[in-house]
Amino acid sequence: MNNIKTDFSIKDLENLSGIKAHTIRIWEKRYNLLQPKRTDTNIRYYSLSSLQKLLNISYLNNNGLKISKIAKLEEEEIPIAVREIASRGKIEHHAINAFKLSMLNFDQALFYNTYNSLLEEKTFRDIFYDIFIPVLNDLGLLWQTNTISPAHEHFLSIHFKQKILLNIEKLQSLEPHPDKETFVLFLPDNEIHDIGLLFINYELLSRGYHTIFLGESIPIESLKDLLKFFDKISFVSYFTVKPETDELLSYINTLHENIITETDNRFMVLGNQLNNIELNNLPNQIFAFTSIKELVKNF
Structure with a gap:
C-alpha cells in the first residue's frame, strides 16, 4: 500500500518547484522563507x-516579484498575492x-476548482496543451526521482x-463527414498510457473524422479484423514505454507487413520510445x- 507523502527532501522541493536546492538554501538562510525540520541524523x-x-x-518570483519583496510579506499575504496576479x-x-x-x-476539490477556473479563460484544447501536457511531463521526472508514488x-x-473523455462524449453524437477517412487508435501490447492517444481521438472527432x-x-493480429470493413485506414499509436527498445523496429516491421503493405493504409506513431531508434529509414506509409x-497538423 502506498503511503501519502507528507515529508519532502530538498531534492523533492527542487523537482516539484523547479527551484535549485542551492537557491532554496540561500532563501532559507538569507530571508528565513522556509523552516525545515531535522531528522535524528540532522x-x-x-x-x-x-x-x-x-x-x-516560485509563482510570484516568476511573475516579476523580487525575492526580497516576497520575504517581507506576511505568511497569509503570499497566497493572496498569488491569486491577485493569477486573476489579472x-x-x-x-x-x-x-x-x-x-x-x-x-x-x-482543488483539482476541479482549478480546472473550472481555467475554463473561464481557455478552451479545453488550450488547457490540454498549455497545462495538462506540462504537468504530465513533470510527472515523468517526479516518478523517476521517487518524489511521488504510483497513487x-x-x-x-x-x-x-x-476531462478528455467528457469532451470526447460531447463530439461522439455528431456524424462524421462522409468524405473523411477512418482512423483506428490503439496501443501496443502491454502499453497502458492512453492519455495522449485519447486526446488525439478528441482532435480527430472535432475535425469530423x-x-x-x-x-x-x-495485438497486431487483432488489427487485421479492421481490414475487412474499411478500404483505407490511418492507424495511430503512442509508444510511451512499449514496445521495448530492442523490439521497436521488429514491431514496426511486423505491423507494416501485416497491416500496411499492399494497401492504402498508413501508420502514424509518436511517443518517448521513438527517441531510441533511427527514424529516417522507416518503411513506406x-x-x-x-x-x-x-x-494534428497533418489532419
Whole structure:
C-alpha cells in the first residue's frame, strides 16, 4: 500500500518547484522563507505546507516579484498575492502548481476548482496543451526521482482522463463527414498510457473524422479484423514505454507487413520510445511524430 507523502527532501522541493536546492538554501538562510525540520541524523526535511509555500513563492518570483519583496510579506499575504496576479495575468504556472498540490494532497476539490477556473479563460484544447501536457511531463521526472508514488500519478492521470473523455462524449453524437477517412487508435501490447492517444481521438472527432478507439494493449493480429470493413485506414499509436527498445523496429516491421503493405493504409506513431531508434529509414506509409501538435497538423 502506498503511503501519502507528507515529508519532502530538498531534492523533492527542487523537482516539484523547479527551484535549485542551492537557491532554496540561500532563501532559507538569507530571508528565513522556509523552516525545515531535522531528522535524528540532522538531515533537513520539509512539510507539505512548506512545499505549498515554495510553489507560491516560485509563482510570484516568476511573475516579476523580487525575492526580497516576497520575504517581507506576511505568511497569509503570499497566497493572496498569488491569486491577485493569477486573476489579472497568465494563469498557466499557477494552475500547474495547483494541480500538483491537488495530487500531493489527493484533493479533488482543488483539482476541479482549478480546472473550472481555467475554463473561464481557455478552451479545453488550450488547457490540454498549455497545462495538462506540462504537468504530465513533470510527472515523468517526479516518478523517476521517487518524489511521488504510483497513487499520486494515478490520481492526477485519472482526473485528466475524465476531462478528455467528457469532451470526447460531447463530439461522439455528431456524424462524421462522409468524405473523411477512418482512423483506428490503439496501443501496443502491454502499453497502458492512453492519455495522449485519447486526446488525439478528441482532435480527430472535432475535425469530423470517423474514429475507432481500441485503447490499451492491442495485438497486431487483432488489427487485421479492421481490414475487412474499411478500404483505407490511418492507424495511430503512442509508444510511451512499449514496445521495448530492442523490439521497436521488429514491431514496426511486423505491423507494416501485416497491416500496411499492399494497401492504402498508413501508420502514424509518436511517443518517448521513438527517441531510441533511427527514424529516417522507416518503411513506406509509416510516419513518426515528435508531438501531438505536429501530428494534428497533418489532419
